[in-house]
Amino acid sequence: MSDVSRRDFLRGATTGAVALGGLSVLTACGGAEGAKPEAESKPEEAKTETKPAEKTETKAAEAEKKVFKQEKFPSAETSPNMNVVTDSETKVGTxxxxxxxxxxxxxxxxxxxxxxxxxxxxxxxxxxxxxxxxxxxxxxxxxxxxxxxxxxxxxxxxxxxxxxxxxxxxxxxxxxxxxxxxxxxxxxxxxxxxxxxxxxxxxxxxxxxxxxxxxxxxxxxxxxxxxxxxxxxxxxxxxxxxxxxxxxxxxxxxxxxxxxxxxxxxxxxxx
Ligand SMILES: [Fe+2]
Ligand SMILES: [Fe+2]
Structure with missing residues (x-):
């Protein structure tokens, strides 16, 4: 990933857009990959298999559970793990x-x-x-x-x-x-x-x-x-x-x- 796209990605994440963007990329990819097998599969097989759209939805939901919710992303105001050690060795300037x-x-x-x-x-x-x-x-x-x-x-x-x-x-x-x-x-x-x-x-x-x-x-x-x-x-x-x-x-x-x-x-x- 280039510096420019990394910065763009970071900017997106800052606004919360990437949280949806990352998952929507996965959703879009899953959907595109999933559409083909469904069209080619026989009707009786389709009855027993999970539909690709459902699979994608489940995958995205599972992925979401494994990550920080964007609205809960740690910040200096709200995070419980932003404390500075009491014997700090950091010289703080501007x-x-x-x-x-x-x-x-x-x-x-x-x-x-x-x-x-x-x-x-x-x-x-x-x-x-x-x-x-x-x-x-x-x-x-x-x-x-x-x-x-x-x-x-x-x-x-x-x-x-x-x-x-x-x-x-x-x-x-x-x-x-x-x-x-x-x-x-x-x-x-x-x-x-x-x-x-x-x-x-x-x-x-x-x-x-x-x-x-x-x-x-x-x-x-x-x-x-x-x-x-x-x-x-x-x-x-x-x-x-x-x-x-x-x-x-x-x-x-x-x-x-x-x-x-x-x-x-x-x-x-x-x-
Ligand atoms: Fe990362
Ligand atoms: Fe490191």
């Missing part, structure tokens, strides 16, 4: 300054995970190598969203250079990943969301919120892999939402749309 801090943090995380991916590959941990690369690409999505918004506020905004930590073995790199993701989801992003709300920067609230929830899932993926590192290393795939950076642990049969932004699961990239 929303523009916070965007710059977030871009620096995401840039560091992306470079760090690419380094961790190479280490995991060298150590023979294929699954960890794929998860680190998938997460690095997720952080790039956050960088792009935040940089686009910061550039709208100040066209002279520059992308920063990454800062890398020391190299460690893969098990410790997974723990480092968990710590970073937990910091972002429970400290940095909720702090920035509250400030953006105070300043009435609605697009920043949306961008920070999407990133915050993606980071929570990233922490979960790293933590889950840490416990089983080296066991069943090959048989798991990861799928990246190209809109918000959510990572699904495969297969995608059990998910229709992204639980954060409701982009269709068919648009996810496999690792």
């Amino acid at each position: 929303t523009y300054e916070n965007l710059l801090s977030a871009i620096q943090g995401e840039t560091n995380a992306k470079a760090k995970y690419e380094m961790y991916s190479k280490i995991a590959k060298d150590e023979g941990f294929d699954r960890a190598a794929r998860l680190f690369q998938c997460t690095a690409d997720a952080e790039q999505i956050h960088i792009d969203l935040e940089f686009d918004l910061a550039s709208k506020m100040d066209s002279s905004t520059k992308k920063p250079e990454p800062q890398l930590p020391a190299e460690e073995p893969t098990d410790l790199n997974l723990i480092s990943g968990v710590k970073g993701e937990i910091y972002e989801t429970s400290d940095m992003y909720p702090s920035f969301i509250k400030k953006a709300q105070e300043e009435g920067e609605k697009e920043a609230v949306e961008v920070f919120s999407r990133a915050k929830f993606a980071e929570a899932y990233h922490a979960e993926r790293y933590s889950g892999l840490y416990a089983g590192l080296g066991i069943n290393d090959e048989n798991v795939q990861y799928f990246l939402c190209p809109v918000c950076g959510y990572i699904h642990e495969g297969p995608t049969d059990d998910i229709e749309v992204c639980p954060i932004c409701q982009a269709p699961a068919s648009s996810f990239k496999a690792y």
Whole structure:
């Protein structure tokens, strides 16, 4: 998905249109696929089978149950999981300054995970190598969203250079990943969301919120892999939402749309 279409998708999601749009895309696809077999099937078979339209309706309804309702999408005012940890380490500035801090943090995380991916590959941990690369690409999505918004506020905004930590073995790199993701989801992003709300920067609230929830899932993926590192290393795939950076642990049969932004699961990239 191009940057432009990703932005358009995000804009749609902000207004709630994508919630219906994602499902209507599925509905439209299901309907088109379903119409042909019905026309070709024999009348007696049609009596016993569920009609394609009904199947599509059920599928959409089931998908809807698996995702956040758009009207219940977490916001700084209503969500129960937007609190900032009491020992916060986040330096809060203006929303523009916070965007710059977030871009620096995401840039560091992306470079760090690419380094961790190479280490995991060298150590023979294929699954960890794929998860680190998938997460690095997720952080790039956050960088792009935040940089686009910061550039709208100040066209002279520059992308920063990454800062890398020391190299460690893969098990410790997974723990480092968990710590970073937990910091972002429970400290940095909720702090920035509250400030953006105070300043009435609605697009920043949306961008920070999407990133915050993606980071929570990233922490979960790293933590889950840490416990089983080296066991069943090959048989798991990861799928990246190209809109918000959510990572699904495969297969995608059990998910229709992204639980954060409701982009269709068919648009996810496999690792
Ligand atoms: Fe992350
Ligand atoms: Fe998403």
